Amino acid sequence: MSESGPADEARYRALSLWWDGLPGRLGARPSLGADIDVDVAIVGAGLTGLWTARSLLAADPGMRVALLESEVAGFGASGRNGGWCSALFAASDARIAREHGADAARAMRRAMQATVDEVAAAAAADGIDCRLAKGGTVVAARNAAQVRRAEESVAEARALGFGEEDLRWLDRAEAEVRLGAHGVLGATYTPHCAALDPARLVRGLAEAVERRGGSLYEHTPAIAIEAGRGSNRPLVRTPNATVRADVVVRATEGWTSTLPGEGRALAPIYSLMIATEPLPESFWAEAGLVHRETFSDHRHLIIYGQRTADDRLAFGGRGAPYHFSSSIEDGFDRVPAVHAALRDTLVELFPQLAGAAITHSWGGPLGVPRDWFSSVGIDRASGLAWAGGYVGDGVATTNLAGRTLADLILGRDTDLVALPWVGHRSRRWEPEPLRWIGINAALWATKVADGGESRTGKPSRLAAQVDRLLGH
Numbered sequence: 001m002s003e004s005g006p007a008d009e010a011r012y013r014a015l016s017l018w019w020d021g022l023p024g025r026l027g028a029r030p031s032l033g034a035d036i037d038v039d040v041a042i043v044g045a046g047l048t049g050l051w052t053a054r055s056l057l058a059a060d061p062g063m064r065v066a067l068l069e070s071e072v073a074g075f076g077a078s079g080r081n082g083g084w085c086s087a088l089f090a091a092s093d094a095r096i097a098r099e100h101g102a103d104a105a106r107a108m109r110r111a112m113q114a115t116v117d118e119v120a121a122a123a124a125a126d127g128i129d130c131r132l133a134k135g136g137t138v139v140a141a142r143n144a145a146q147v148r149r150a151e152e153s154v155a156e157a158r159a160l161g162f163g164e165e166d167l168r169w170l171d172r173a174e175a176e177v178r179l180g181a182h183g184v185l186g187a188t189y190t191p192h193c194a195a196l197d198p199a200r201l202v203r204g205l206a207e208a209v210e211r212r213g214g215s216l217y218e219h220t221p222a223i224a225i226e227a228g229r230g231s232n233r234p235l236v237r238t239p240n241a242t243v244r245a246d247v248v249v250r251a252t253e254g255w256t257s258t259l260p261g262e263g264r265a266l267a268p269i270y271s272l273m274i275a276t277e278p279l280p281e282s283f284w285a286e287a288g289l290v291h292r293e294t295f296s297d298h299r300h301l302i303i304y305g306q307r308t309a310d311d312r313l314a315f316g317g318r319g320a321p322y323h324f325s326s327s328i329e330d331g332f333d334r335v336p337a338v339h340a341a342l343r344d345t346l347v348e349l350f351p352q353l354a355g356a357a358i359t360h361s362w363g364g365p366l367g368v369p370r371d372w373f374s375s376v377g378i379d380r381a382s383g384l385a386w387a388g389g390y391v392g393d394g395v396a397t398t399n400l401a402g403r404t405l406a407d408l409i410l411g412r413d414t415d416l417v418a419l420p421w422v423g424h425r426s427r428r429w430e431p432e433p434l435r436w437i438g439i440n441a442a443l444w445a446t447k448v449a450d451g452g453e454s455r456t457g458k459p460s461r462l463a464a465q466v467d468r469l470l471g472h
């Protein structure tokens with residue numbers, strides 16, 4: 001790796017708590033300077049691209065796999081997220097059951113559950129110390145409407161045949177042992193989640209892919225991906241060179257809308273995070289999270305937290321505005337009002353933290369499909385493959401995507417390629433200004449719904465309408 005200059009070093013370290021904690025100097029790999037011909041070209045070196053490369057090279061060590069990354073490996077959401085390696089999938093089980101049948105919904109959930117362990121096993125096999133702890137997830141119910149939603153989610157799991165070992169209701173006393181937060185009336189608990197350090201995972205994975213023979217070109221943006229036709233193979237154009245391949249994989253998630261022809265495929269919606277200083281044992285004696293359980297509550301506007309390996313709280317949530325025309329800028333990663341609101345929410349959960357220092361604040365774009373249904377697939381005629389649209393649930397799902405893409409590319413008829421998200425096509429987002437109005441109105445309605453529920457304890461009808469509009 002060649003060394004990146006001091007400016008880049010500072011810019012990358014500022015990407016997240018996790019980037020700031022990476023050991024050693026941050027290097028950058030060379031960019032692509034001349035045309036190449038490979039078996040598989042992957043655009044984007046986040047977890048999707050890297051898991052795909054890893055799976056392909058594990059199956060066929062002689063395969064020529066090249067990754068093209070506009071910044072550096074892990075620059076995107078993969079190095080900035082909340083570190084929930086969970087069995088969550090963007091579309092609900094109930095919806096998958098409605099659209100594909102109960103067996104398909106069960107198969108998808110079991111595949112996601114197994115993926116949490118796959119990530120742990122792959123990281124261990126490749127010597128990646130991503131500080132993973134599989135403590136499960138505790139989601140608190142903090143008003144009557146949230147209790148009702150929590151009970152419904154347990155009932156939904158039971159109806160599909162998932163038992164106490166997959167999801168269970170904790171009464172108030174049990175819940176408070178796991179998560180000693182203010183106002184907890186009860187909680188749901190699932191063991192299917194691990195907390196990890198995402199930058200260590202994605203950066204370690206990039207090195208592991210290179211050790212397995214993959215080529216990684218950084219500071220090499222794809223400016224166009226062109227479909228193959230007849231005897232012409234697909235190709236990727238970059239500023240200085242062209243890459244020809246049998247298959248081109250698009251793994252650009254939140255940035256997909258910047259590619260020609262993809263402006264309405266995935267909306268970049270920002271999720272923002274903060275992290276506290278390392279917290280003392282006296283705090284943890286009350287707050288719990290002994291097994292580094294990831295935590296949230298049953299409100300509509302997603303919040304998520306983890307106890308880090310060095311005893312901080314890393315805490316995030318949605319709520320940042322969607323930017324007109326799906327624009328993405330470094331400056332959008334920091335919205336003082338949203339970061340302040342996250343801090344207020346954290347202090348509301350843990351009043352003892354009123355005086356705790358917030359050492360890091362950051363954010364990044366998620367890739368959100370119009371129907372909230374992640375997908376992976378390949379179009380054999382054009383040689384183009386894709387994976388993404390994970391919304392906020394990509395840490396584990398990218399691993400499933402990578403293994404599935406490898407099977408699809410290699411033409412293997414496995415259980416993975418039969419899962420209901422394979423080949424799913426989401427409809428496009430509305431053109432502007434409708435997209436801007438719709439997404440920001442939904443965001444506003446979600447906040448209003450949570451406020452109403454915490455005041456009245458009654459489930460919000462507004463939230464139900466938003467859910468219907470989004471196809472949940």
Ligand SMILES: Cc1cc2nc3c(=O)[nH]c(=O)nc-3n(C[C@H](O)[C@H](O)[C@H](O)COP(=O)(O)OP(=O)(O)OC[C@H]3O[C@@H](n4cnc5c(N)ncnc54)[C@H](O)[C@@H]3O)c2cc1C
Binds near residue numbers: 075080387390
């Ligand atoms: C703040 C935040 C918190 C989150 N928390 C969680 C969580 O706790 N659990 C969870 O499961 N998920 C979480 N997510 C979502 C999760 O991080 C993503 O779903 C996942 O990382 C997506 O991986 P990816 O490789 O598809 O995309 P990314 O990691 O975004 O990678 C895309 C890559 O493509 C590159 N790229 C873009 N355009 C081009 C181009 N034209 N040419 C070449 N390269 C290009 C980008 O630089 C980037 O490196 C969170 C996301 C954010 C932003």
